[in-house]
Amino acid sequence: MLLKTLKTSKVVISLIVFLILIAGTVTVFASAEAVAPPIANSNVAWWVWPLVLFVVTFVLGILAVLGGVGGGVLFVPIVGGFFPFNIDFVRGAGLLVALAGALAAGPGLLKRNLASLRLSLPVALIASSAAIGGAMIGLALKPNVVNILLGATILFIVLIMATAKKSDFPIVPKPDNLSQSLGIMGIYREESLGKDVEWTVHKTPIGLALFVIIGIMAGMFGLGAGWANVPVLNLLMGAPLKISVATSKFLLSITDTSAAWVYLNQGAVLPMIVVPSIVGIMLGSMVGVKILAKAKPKAIKWMVIGLLLFAGLRALLKGLEIWK
Amino acid sequence: MSNDRTKASEEQIIYANILNKGMWFGLALLVITFIIYMSGMLPSHVPIEELSKTPPGSEVPYWGMRAHEFNIAFNIPTGWGWTALAGKGDYLNFVGIAILAGLTILCYLAILPILIKKKDTPYVIIAILEVAVLALAASGILKVGGH
Numbered sequence: 001m002l003l004k005t006l007k008t009s010k011v012v013i014s015l016i017v018f019l020i021l022i023a024g025t026v027t028v029f030a031s032a033e034a035v036a037p038p039i040a041n042s043n044v045a046w047w048v049w050p051l052v053l054f055v056v057t058f059v060l061g062i063l064a065v066l067g068g069v070g071g072g073v074l075f076v077p078i079v080g081g082f083f084p085f086n087i088d089f090v091r092g093a094g095l096l097v098a099l100a101g102a103l104a105a106g107p108g109l110l111k112r113n114l115a116s117l118r119l120s121l122p123v124a125l126i127a128s129s130a131a132i133g134g135a136m137i138g139l140a141l142k143p144n145v146v147n148i149l150l151g152a153t154i155l156f157i158v159l160i161m162a163t164a165k166k167s168d169f170p171i172v173p174k175p176d177n178l179s180q181s182l183g184i185m186g187i188y189r190e191e192s193l194g195k196d197v198e199w200t201v202h203k204t205p206i207g208l209a210l211f212v213i214i215g216i217m218a219g220m221f222g223l224g225a226g227w228a229n230v231p232v233l234n235l236l237m238g239a240p241l242k243i244s245v246a247t248s249k250f251l252l253s254i255t256d257t258s259a260a261w262v263y264l265n266q267g268a269v270l271p272m273i274v275v276p277s278i279v280g281i282m283l284g285s286m287v288g289v290k291i292l293a294k295a296k297p298k299a300i301k302w303m304v305i306g307l308l309l310f311a312g313l314r315a316l317l318k319g320l321e322i323w324k
Numbered sequence: 325m326s327n328d329r330t331k332a333s334e335e336q337i338i339y340a341n342i343l344n345k346g347m348w349f350g351l352a353l354l355v356i357t358f359i360i361y362m363s364g365m366l367p368s369h370v371p372i373e374e375l376s377k378t379p380p381g382s383e384v385p386y387w388g389m390r391a392h393e394f395n396i397a398f399n400i401p402t403g404w405g406w407t408a409l410a411g412k413g414d415y416l417n418f419v420g421i422a423i424l425a426g427l428t429i430l431c432y433l434a435i436l437p438i439l440i441k442k443k444d445t446p447y448v449i450i451a452i453l454e455v456a457v458l459a460l461a462a463s464g465i466l467k468v469g470g471h
Contacts, residue, residue: 084388086394089394100351117339125453125454128454140468182447261425261458267400271418
């Protein structure tokens, strides 16, 4: 038992130390960038940034899995706050990072019938349409306005993560008319209970209306929207937690697709940022899955919340030009 | 033991299979094209070492510029104009990105005949509308103003 606890602590401490080192490296480069005259930017070899980006996104990939969040929500505020890239390119990359993660997870979740196509399709239509609007608004806004809104959103996400309760099997007294007419229901095998669980949803019209806001925010900030999808599907509409998490992950593959096209068509995508980030996050996620078996999820969750709090404040203060 | 009732529907399985194959294909292509880009095997439209440099009269490096400023600086077309540059090392990467972003449309088109066969009218309409929405986003017709 003691040995197990020591091993777990070692993993968590190593992660924290690694993260501090990376944050330190990035901050040194970022501050050199900020104080040096423009011409001195060339002092930092171009290849350093994608390399640091790869290492940071690798760590973010690990943390995302351990903290139970999507990569996009960590990626945008951290890379936007501490790297020299414009927030336009960071959001474009953030969407593609979230999209790649959703595409990778989607097939397995669909085949295991945890992600529900019947629940996803109506929600995705609303969210992906709204995400186009969000992407267009985001690209038209001034970067400091985007940073202020992004910072406020991240702080709100911190609040949700710290306070929101989740319900494994919410009670749905009566499915609403809309969900009944669309046939939004399902049945899945709950291995932990050793039985099949039937589920349905209620409050569908309110849920769909909320996905307008979620879609706009996803497109505007380039965040995956799992942090908002799950509470709406689970706590409001009453889908079981497993179905909500899986459907949310799959949903991102549709919502983020529409916004990603807008960023791509507006030239807000730089392969130099996108590819190291996608590969870094995906490799990190694979390592994260392995560490998950040993790590203490609660400790990691609070670490991720702390990281988001820091990144959210950074975006807010950057937008307000207090911490440039 | 799971039974037939817990199994995913026919359209869900088909969607998953296309997504799976397309994702691996797109991702592999993205990595290969990025290696080509980094190795300099093909010339880049925007020289790779230029990205971190600050142009005269600007306070930020090229990759710190807003997207529309960057496009103007390097004469980059918007919309599907990038396809004309796909022979360049940097824009070759867009092929893999476009495949990943286009997969969902393909999946919807694949499940549409099944939904029609099942006479699942509400979902046929939803699927058609979704294809229209994604096609609109992908078309490049939508322009962002405010600059």
